[in-house]
Amino acid sequence: MTHAHNAKVMNRFELTKRLVAQxxxxxxxxxxxxxxxFDLWSSGQRPQNFYMLGSMGLAAxxxxxxxxxxxxxxxxxxxxxxxxxxxLGCLTTVAARAPNNxxxxxxxxxxxxxxxxxxxxxxxxxxxxxxxxxxxxxxAWAADEEDFDRLFAEALKGGPSLIAVRIDDKPGVGTxxxxxxxxxxxxxxGLGVRRAQA
Amino acid sequence: xxxxxxxxxxxxxVVASLKANDVRLTVYVPDRVLTxxxxxxxxxxxxxxxxxxxxxxxxGIVSGAWMGGMRGAVLMQTSGFATIxxxxxxxxxxxxxPALLFVSERGTLGEFNLGQAMVLKTxxxxxxxxxxxxxxxxxxxxxxxVLDRSIKQAVAIQQPVVFILSPLLTGGKVFQx
Numbered sequence: 001m002t003h004a005h006n007a008k009v010m011n012r013f014e015l016t017k018r019l020v021a022q023x024x025x026x027x028x029x030x031x032x033x034x035x036x037x038f039d040l041w042s043s044g045q046r047p048q049n050f051y052m053l054g055s056m057g058l059a060a061x062x063x064x065x066x067x068x069x070x071x072x073x074x075x076x077x078x079x080x081x082x083x084x085x086x087x088l089g090c091l092t093t094v095a096a097r098a099p100n101n102x103x104x105x106x107x108x109x110x111x112x113x114x115x116x117x118x119x120x121x122x123x124x125x126x127x128x129x130x131x132x133x134x135x136x137x138x139x140a141w142a143a144d145e146e147d148f149d150r151l152f153a154e155a156l157k158g159g160p161s162l163i164a165v166r167i168d169d170k171p172g173v174g175t176x177x178x179x180x181x182x183x184x185x186x187x188x189x190g191l192g193v194r195r196a197q198a
Numbered sequence: 199x200x201x202x203x204x205x206x207x208x209x210x211x212v213v214a215s216l217k218a219n220d221v222r223l224t225v226y227v228p229d230r231v232l233t234x235x236x237x238x239x240x241x242x243x244x245x246x247x248x249x250x251x252x253x254x255x256x257x258g259i260v261s262g263a264w265m266g267g268m269r270g271a272v273l274m275q276t277s278g279f280a281t282i283x284x285x286x287x288x289x290x291x292x293x294x295x296p297a298l299l300f301v302s303e304r305g306t307l308g309e310f311n312l313g314q315a316m317v318l319k320t321x322x323x324x325x326x327x328x329x330x331x332x333x334x335x336x337x338x339x340x341x342x343x344v345l346d347r348s349i350k351q352a353v354a355i356q357q358p359v360v361f362i363l364s365p366l367l368t369g370g371k372v373f374q375x
Contacts, residue, residue, distance in 0.1 A: 030262070050265065054288020058258035061250075062289075065262025065270070068223060068246060073266075089251025093259075097248060180292040184265060193267040 002143040004108075004126050007166040012107045013039040013173045015148055015165055016078070019105065020044060022152055025074065028066050028191060031176075032059035032079040034114040036107060038172030040078060047190025051176045051183050057087030060094060060104050067099040070191060074101045074156055081108040081122040088130065094160050095135025103155040104131070104162040109169050117169065128164040136162050208338055208367050209235035212300070215345035216271060217244055219353075221298060223263045223270035225249075225256040227278050231302040231368045236273065253278040254285040261295045269353070271298040276305050279360075280317045283324050286358065291328055296352040299360040303334070307365040310373035321362075331359045336366035 016039045020029070028048045031037030036059070037051040050066075052059055063077035084091075084106050094102060106127050112118045131139035138161035142148035148165060155161040176183075188194040206214070212235055216224070224239045224247045226232065239247040250256050253274045260270030274282075279301050290297045304311075305318025325332045331352070333344050345361065352359040365371075 028266075052289070053292070055254070055258065055285050058254065058261075058285060058289065061255045061258030062262035062265075065223075065259040065264070065268075066266040067262075068259070069263040069266025069268035087252070087255060090255050090258075093248075093250045093255065181294055184293040184295065188265050188267075191266055193265065 002141040002147065004128070004141055004164070004166065006143065007141040008144040009166045009168050010142070010145060010148070011170055012036070012167045013042060013170070015145070015167070016040055016043045018145065018149055019076070019152055020046070022149070022156065026190070027074040027076060027156070028063070028070070030059045030063040030066070030075070030077045032077070032083045034080065035172030036078045036080050036083070037176050038174055041176040042172070042174035047186055049190070050187045053176070053178055053180055053183070057083050059083065060087065060090045063102055063104070064090070064094055064097065064099065066191070067102040068097070071099070071101055073191070074103065077102070077104045079104060079106055080113070081106060081110065081127060082112045082120045084127060085120055085122065085125070091131050091134035091136060099160055100158050102160045103152070104160070106162065106164045107167045108164055109167045111169060113169060113171065128162060131162040136160050138162070140164070141166070205338065207234070208341055208363070209238055211338065211341045212345065213238050213242065215342055215349065218346060219269065219349045221269040221271050221349065222246055223260060223268050224273060225259050225270065226273035227251075227253050227256065229273070229275035229302045230371050231275070231363070232273050232300070252281060254282045257282055257285040257290060257297060260297050261289055261293070264295050264297070269298070271300060273300045275302045276318050276321060277314060279321050283328070286328055286330065290358050291330065294356040295358065296356055297358040298349060298352060299358065301360060301362050302368065303362050303364050304371065307370060308373055325360055331357065332362055333359070334362040334364055336364040338367060341367065
């Protein structure tokens with residue numbers, strides 16, 4: 001098992017692209033606030049992507065809601081370490097509900113990057129261990145890019161699961177268009193809840 | 199559900215209104231006054247009902263469920279409301295998500311905890327500042343009408359709505375002097 005201090009420091013945008021490349025069944029992806037959703041946006045605007053513009057910490061709860069509403073669709077929450085630390089309790093809710101179709105990916109750079117690089121507490125809190133202790137048994141650090149691919153492929157087979165990834169401090173690539181209604185409407189179309197506009 | 203010889207309880211009416219409007223997901227942070235409602239929701243297989251750790255987490259869950267095609271309601275008490283303005287202002291309101299919020303009103307009509315009384319004073323001003331519709335329900339004979347019409351309106355206009363359940367309706371939490 002890989003521990004946090006042994007995990008390779010990778011790049012969020014590169015890993016986001018690798019993650020999206022594995023999606024073959026219109027899986028839903030919830031991008032957490034800030035650089036997390038900027039990099040999801042920049043990886044290609046899938047209709048099944050939801051970009052969170054506020055509500056820090058709620059990527060995993062939103063993903064849990066989608067997973068409950070659509071149990072046949074796999075749902076992935078992308079979240080930063082600072083955001084997850086803000087809403088750690090949600091890991092216990094996810095574990096208690098145990099949705100088979102939910103994966104949480106934590107991009108851990110140890111800083112509140114978008115606000116000026118202030119340190120988070122993740123240097124002393126192992127987020128994969130935290131998730132496991134909360135009851136998400138399938139929680140692991142990605143050792144490197146290939147290991148991330150393998151862990152994510154396993155995650156898509158059944159969850160709930162959490163993949164923790166050490167990342168560098170490079171800023172997000174691009175910026176999400178900040179139009180919440182359009183983001184929500186396109187997402188609902190992507191999930192088949194609403195018909196697409198002609 | 200109710201015999202003709204008695205009037206439905208407030209929580210029976212809430213359950214009936216949720217069912218009639220296909221609101222299947224109910225997420226809550228517990229409250230003593232809401233306990234009979236929560237127990238009924240847990241017993242009824244129509245509902246997916248569970249507790250979560252924090253009210254704004256529940257807002258996220260029902261928002262995701264709505265986008266996935268499932269209607270949801272959040273149950274909380276007044277002090278819990280005070281934890282969710284950011285989730286309302288930065289997710290529910292700008293995204294136009296018809297989240298249904300039930301708030302058991304603490305802090306009035308016999309409150310014994312100053313903290314509850316203070317936090318209540320912030321609730322309606324916050325909702326008014328966000329232009330979120332809210333209804334304070336005091337009467338059993340109006341409850342079903344208010345819920346049914348307001349849930350339909352929330353869904354139709356894609357806006358959240360808050361139902362404040364007054365101690366006049368629920369009995370509230372009584373101070374044992």
